[in-house]
Amino acid sequence: MNIVKEKILVIGACGQIGVELTTELRKLYGANNVVASDLRDEHELLKGTGPYVSCDVMNKEMLHVLIIRHNITQVYLLAAILSATGEKNPALAWHINMQSLLNVLEIAKEEKLTKIYWPSSIAVFGPNSPKQNTPQHTIIEPTTIYGISKFAGERWCEYYHAHYGVDVRSLRYPGLISYKSAPGGGTTDYAIEIYIEALRDKDYQCFLSEDTYLPMMYMPDAIRATIELMEAPAANLSVRSSYNLSGMSFSPKEIGASISKHIPEFALTYKPDFRQQIADSWPGSVDDSLAQNDWQWKPQYDLDTMTADMLKNLADKV
Secondary structure (H helix, E strand, C coil): CCCCHHCCECCCCHHHHHHHHHHHHHHHHCCCCCCEECCCCCCCCCCCCCCCCECCCCCCHEEEEEEEHCCCCCEECCCCCCHHHHHHHHHHHHHHHHHHHHHHHHHHHCCCCEEEECCHHHHHCCCCCCCCCCCCCCCCCCHHHHHHHHHHHCCCCCHHHHHHHHCCECCCEEECCCCCCCCCHHHHHHHHHHHHHHHCEEECCCCCCCCCEEEEEEEEHHHHHHHHHHCCCCCCCCCCCCEEEECCCEEEHHHHHHHHCCCCCEEEECCCCHHHHHHCCCCCCCCCHHHHHHCCCCCCCCCHHHHHHHHHHHHHCC
């Protein structure tokens, strides 16, 4: 396949994942072949790097016209209400997370788009799922509206692939950590805030307890995993719901110790809030052997290499 002929639409391009994914896609496919879209104002890091359109993914007709007008062949749907924000307004989170996906899947079916990307999350797992090395196929009983919507979305993705041949691909993202764009209201956001506060004030009060282990990933690895999955031959893919994806697992106490190697005076305290209950329902680590086998996934960053890179890149921003 000649990748230059692809025309990509990134929905939610100004979010935490969208900014960096759009940037990388433009490097790979050419700036004019990647259309960024969002409801909010264009992100500073995207300005001048390629086409940008304002788009409401909830308006199916408007989205359909946009896809036809720009000759779109692939869609990356990143728009969503995340875990902590979703618990404050469950009905809205369900409506946006579900209807946006169904709109894109329907258009993909009608227009015979070549590929769709839609992210899932470790939030699909619940308190009855195995906590360590959570398998790809296991008990899935999410307890947050975000997790419920992501699990339902996985079933829709598999359904549209099985019944209509839509080539939709997905990853169950762990907590994502980035210095380029702000966190979006997730339970794992502490792992971004902690670096900022360590540089700014030399202390941080964490909203999770010190030994709360969660699967995490540095954004460069997440972006690379996404693009590698999308470029993998369809015949190699054995999962059409959403792939488990693993980078590293650590606790707030461990990330604090990693920061202290660079900032010895850093002080970390704990005051768990409602997000603790969400975190406790999620795995401590996941088994991503199918991703390793099907498209040779392998992370490049561990906790200490990520910490060094985060502190270096945030130093000028704080």
